[in-house]
Amino acid sequence: MIxxxxxxxxxxxxxxAGIIVAVSFISFxxxxxxxxxxxxxxxxxxxxxxxxxxxxxxxxxxxxILLQIVRVLFYFFFYLSKKEIFSAITSIFVGSVLILSFIxxxx
Amino acid sequence: MLETVLSFTFLIFxxxxxxxxxxxxxxxxxxxxxIPILTILQIDLRDAMGxxxxxxxxxxxxxxxxxxxQALANTRVGMFLETGAVLGAMIGALLLPFxxxxxxxxxxxxxxIFIVFTTSKQINENxxxxxxxxxxxxxxxxxxxxxEKELNIIKEGKKKSSLAxxxxxxxxxxxxxxxxxxxALKVLAMDRIMEMPYxxxxxxxxxxVGMTAAxxxxxxxxxxxxxxxxxxxxxxxxxLGTFIGAKFLEMLSTQILRRLFNGVILILAAQMFYKAWNG
Numbered sequence: 001m002i003x004x005x006x007x008x009x010x011x012x013x014x015x016x017a018g019i020i021v022a023v024s025f026i027s028f029x030x031x032x033x034x035x036x037x038x039x040x041x042x043x044x045x046x047x048x049x050x051x052x053x054x055x056x057x058x059x060x061x062x063x064x065i066l067l068q069i070v071r072v073l074f075y076f077f078f079y080l081s082k083k084e085i086f087s088a089i090t091s092i093f094v095g096s097v098l099i100l101s102f103i104x105x106x107x
Numbered sequence: 108m109l110e111t112v113l114s115f116t117f118l119i120f121x122x123x124x125x126x127x128x129x130x131x132x133x134x135x136x137x138x139x140x141x142i143p144i145l146t147i148l149q150i151d152l153r154d155a156m157g158x159x160x161x162x163x164x165x166x167x168x169x170x171x172x173x174x175x176x177q178a179l180a181n182t183r184v185g186m187f188l189e190t191g192a193v194l195g196a197m198i199g200a201l202l203l204p205f206x207x208x209x210x211x212x213x214x215x216x217x218x219x220i221f222i223v224f225t226t227s228k229q230i231n232e233n234x235x236x237x238x239x240x241x242x243x244x245x246x247x248x249x250x251x252x253x254x255e256k257e258l259n260i261i262k263e264g265k266k267k268s269s270l271a272x273x274x275x276x277x278x279x280x281x282x283x284x285x286x287x288x289x290x291a292l293k294v295l296a297m298d299r300i301m302e303m304p305y306x307x308x309x310x311x312x313x314x315x316v317g318m319t320a321a322x323x324x325x326x327x328x329x330x331x332x333x334x335x336x337x338x339x340x341x342x343x344x345x346x347l348g349t350f351i352g353a354k355f356l357e358m359l360s361t362q363i364l365r366r367l368f369n370g371v372i373l374i375l376a377a378q379m380f381y382k383a384w385n386g
Contacts, residue, residue: 012171012172015168015171015172016172018168019165019168019169019172022165023165023342023343023346026338026339026342026343027339027343029335029339030116030339030340030343033335033336033339034112034113034116037112037113053335054335057335057338057339058335060342061161061333061338064161064164064165064168065164065321065324065325067168068164068167068168068317068318068321069321071168071171071317071318072318075182075186079183079186084183086187087182087183087186087187090186090187090189090190091186093190093193094186094189094190094193094318097193097194097197097322098193098318098321098322100197100325101197101321101322101323101324101325101326102321102325103325104325104326104328104329105324105325105328105329106328107328107329
C-alpha cells in the first residue's frame with residue numbers, strides 16, 4: 001500500500017515505476033537488435049531498422065537520467081518546504097548541472 | 108556472425124551480473140571491476156567507461172528506493188558535497204577526449220591500488236560528529252546568538268566541510284575521467300575528513316554516485332562513447348546482479364568478500380598498468 005501521507009514513500013514508488021519503464025525500453029530495444037541480427041544473417045532481411053532499436057534504448061537511458069533530475073527536484077521542494085534555504089540552493093545547483101548534462105546527451 | 112553477436116551479448120550480460128553482485132556485497136560498486144574486465148574483452152576503454160557510467164546511474168536508482176539507504180543517508184550533507192562532485196564530474200568528462208588512453212589506463216590502475224589500500228584498513232566507526240553539515244546548516248539558519256564553544260564547533264565544521272568539498276571535486280574529476288562512481292573516495296572523504304559514521308558515509312555516498320555519474324554522462328553521449336549494443340546487456344545484468352546481491356547480502360561474510368574483491372582489483376590494476384605501458 002502506498003502511504004499517501006509520506007512524500008518519501010510516494011517518491012520511491014515513482015522512482016520504481018520509472019526504473020521499470022526505462023528498463024523495458026532498453027530491453028525491447030536490445031531484443032529488437034538481436035532479432036534484427038538474426039533475420040539479417042539468416043534471411044538477409046532486417047526486420048527493424050538499426051535506428052529504431054537504438055532510439056528505444058536511447059529513450060530508456062534518457063529516462064534514467066531524467067529520474068536523477070526528478071530526484072534532485074524532489075529534494076529541492078522537500079528542503080524548500082522545510083525552509084532549509086542553504087540545502088535548497090545546493091539542490092538547484094546540482095539540478096542545473098544535471099539538466100545541462102541531459103541537454104548535451106540529447107544533442 | 109549471429110553466434111558472435113549473441114555470445115558477445117550474453118558474455119557482457121554475465122560479466123555485468125557478476126560484477127554487480129560483487130559490487131552490492133562489498134559496497135564498493137561494480138564499475139571498478141566492470142571497466143577493466145570489459146577492456147580484457149577487447150572493448151575500447153572509453154566505451155567501457157560509458158557503459159560503466161550508465162550502470163552506475165541504474166544501480167544508484169535501485170539503491171535509492173531501498174528503505175535502509177533512505178533512512179541512513181544524510182541527504183543534506185550529500186546535496187552540499189554533490190555540488191563539488193557534479194562540478195568535478197563535468198570537468199573530468201570534458202578532459203576525457205584530450206587525455207591519451209594510456210594515461211587514462213595508468214590513472215585507473217593507480218586509483219584501483221589507492222582504493223584497495225584505503226578500504227582494506229580497519230573500518231572507522233566514528234560517533235556522529237559535530238562537524239558535519241547538519242550542524243553547519245542549522246547554524247546558518249539559526250538567528251540565535253552562539254556561545255564561544257558553539258562558535259568554535261561551527262568554525263571547525265566549516266573548515267572540515269570545505270576540505271571535504273575540495274575532496275569531492277577531485278573525486279568528481281576522477282569519476283568523469285574514468286567512468287566510475289568513485290563511491291569509495293566519497294566515503295573516505297566523509298569518513299576521515301568530516302568524521303561521519305561509516306554506515307552514514309556509505310549510505311550518503313550511495314545517494315550521491317548516481318547524480319555524479321549523470322553529470323558526466325551527457326558529455327559521454329556528446330562524444331559518442333555510449334555504445335548501445337554493449338549497454339543493453341550490461342544494464343540488464345546490473346539489475347539481475349543487484350537483485351541477487353541484495354538476496355545474499357545477509358548470508359555472506361563481507362570481510363571475506365572484501366578481501367577477494369581487493370585481490371581481484373589488484374590483478375586488474377596490474378592489467379591496467381600493462382595496458383598503459385603497451386598503449
